[in-house]
Amino acid sequence: MGISTCSGAISLSRELENESAKFYEELSKRFEKDKDLFLTFAKENGKYITQIERAYYGVITDAIEGCFAFDLNPEDYQFKAVPSKDANYSDVLKDALMIEERILNFYKVAAEQSKHLMADIPRSFTLVAKKRNERIPTLKALLDQAK
Amino acid sequence: MAILEEPIKGTKAIKNYINGEWVDSKGQIVEVVNPATGKVIGECPISTKEEINAAVQAAKEACPDWRRTTPVARSRYLFRLKDLLEEYFEEVSRIQTMEHGKTIDESRGETRRGIENVEVGCGIPTLMQGYYSEDIATGIDEYLIPTPLGVFGIIGPFNFPFMIPLWSAPYALATGNTIVIKPSSEVPLSQTRLAELAEEAGFPPGVWNVVHGGRTVVNGMLEHKDIVGITFVGSTPTGRDVIYKKCGETGKRVIAQCGAKNFIVIMPDCNVPATIASLMTSFFGNAGQRCLSGANLLIVGDDNTFYKNFLDQVCDMTSKIKVGYGLDEMIQMGPVRDKDKKANIIRYIESGIQEGAKLILDGRKPKIVGDYPDTCFLGPTVFENVSPSMKIGKEEIFGPVMSVMRAKNLDEAIEICNANPFGNGDAIFTRSGRDARYFLYNVESGNVGINIGIVAPMAFFPFSGMKDSFYGVLHTQGKEAVRFFTESKVIIQRWF
DSSP: OOBOSHHHHHHHHHHHHHHHHHHHHHHHHHOGGGHHHHHHHHHHHHHHHHHHHHHHHHHOOTTSOTTSSOOBOGGGGOOOSSOOTTOOHHHHHHHHHHHHHHHHHHHHHHHHHTTTSOTHHHHHHHHHHHHHHTHHHHHHHHHHHHO | OOBOOOSOOSOEEOOEEETTEEEOOSSEEEEEEOTTTOOEEEEEEEOOHHHHHHHHHHHHHHHHHHHHSOHHHHHHHHHHHHHHHHHTHHHHHHHHHHHHOOOHHHHHHHHHHHHHHHHHHTTHHHHTOOEEEEEEETTEEEEEEEEEOSEEEEEOOSSSTTTGGGGTHHHHHHTTOEEEEEOOTTSOHHHHHHHHHHHHHTOOTTTEEEOOOSHHHHHHHHHOTTEEEEEEESOHHHIIIIIIHHHHHHTOEEEEEOOOOEEEEEOTTSOHHHHHHHHHHHHHGGGGOSTTSEEEEEEESSOHHHHHHHHHHHHHHHHTOOEEOTTBTTOSBOOOSOHHHHHHHHHHHHHHHHTTOEEEEOOSSOOEESSOOSTTOOOOEEEESOOTTSHHHHSOOOSSEEEEEEESSHHHHHHHHHHSSEESEEEEEOSOHHHHHHHHHHOOOSEEEESOSSOOOOTTSOOOOEETTEEESSOSSHHHHHHHTEEEEEEEEEOO
């Protein structure tokens, strides 16, 4: 079922952040070399959740289109949070890039769809999208080194 | 996506909160039913005359001390309450969904708007300042001090059980008065939780009282000589013929915010997608149970192609609204509050059919998401060819029903709006500044929207209303509430 409500969209962002944090925590255990980077990513995810929820709870009002704000298909953003056991470093970095791109896409779409809501919600989506976008060159560089 | 956890497990036995104590009532008990699940979630007392009298007595006795508590100190109680409301934001919101049926987004929005009133009340040291003129005559000065009046009664409705008492309570308390709140007995749980948090915030005994019940409590308030004023939100017959009238007879101040029949005027130059999204919240948000809901959609102009395309898109989006339990985050519209209200709305739908309106979307047998009894559920309903004289065109339905009308031009649209006895919240959707100004200048409505479907004033503006939608002079919220809850004491002084 598609997501139309603010509450649903915020829950989806929370779910994506939590799942990708789990993914990075798993990588930090399996690939010691870049442990710190992966743990930083996982920790940042927690901050993004806080940032988005703060924006949502701060401006939610019954007078805007809270129940009619989005047209999101959660399946477009799903990913497997646990890397397969036999995956090598290149494989998991490719997975990480795929995850980042999906989540980035979610935030871009969510920001666009919520732009008629009070400014704080699309702004927080856009800010998180920007932060997540910064991860992609880092992961690509690691992938180049791993090849 | 899961259904959110219910904060109320089992059945909560509700007590009155009088003089800082939780007190069992001797009155009859009525069940509080979750309208989505059909489960009993609370037992609410219908309190007795003695109990309302005890609450007023406690409030009266608390007055002198509370008045002497400085405005800065009083505002700190509100700051503490605000902190607690933020801490328990989610719990309070979910309780509203359980007792009323609204969606979780709507409940959270209600909580936020309630908190905003507490926040505005926190500014009372500035809001309550008087003014001073030096030398009105040689050596003589004149000044004004806003002073508290005593005990106020706050009578809440069922449709915004948490927020609406907060349109009054923070201002009444911050200005140094004490209060007795009577929540709707249909939805008493969030007000009970609010009183628990007020207790935790440390309000002294007797300053904040809650007495649950029905007519006996309301009449007890109206007739009590120690209640100096009443704020009321509810239907026009009760507000006008009971509350306003009785307050006049007994010399009480009164704010009576009553019913509505709001017109949403659509100009052919409007931004169609944005307008339609806004109409969904306006007509079907809170299942149409709010005094600022759109009721009549008035499409202007004789362009039949625009009319048809616009209405097709409205119906398309309306027909996709997901109806179900508000704690399911996917749901866009919850049930109406109870089966009697549902039956009343259905009677209106039937009267629309009988009077010749064209039913183009029938919500009487809704598709419900999830396994819930259909007792209180309705889907969105849309009527076309409605005239202002039909019952569905002129009376307040208080449900998810859209009545579509046409007007030749903006002048005729304004004439139709103004001919209706209510004047609560009319809106226009247009890209023309000229038309928007012409509309807001001429329409007889207390709250006016320009490309806004729900004209809900922020806490720092008065919640206005005109004609049969409002009886009184000053309104709740913001500076007008501060005026309402204070008397202007004017001093002229000379020192020899």
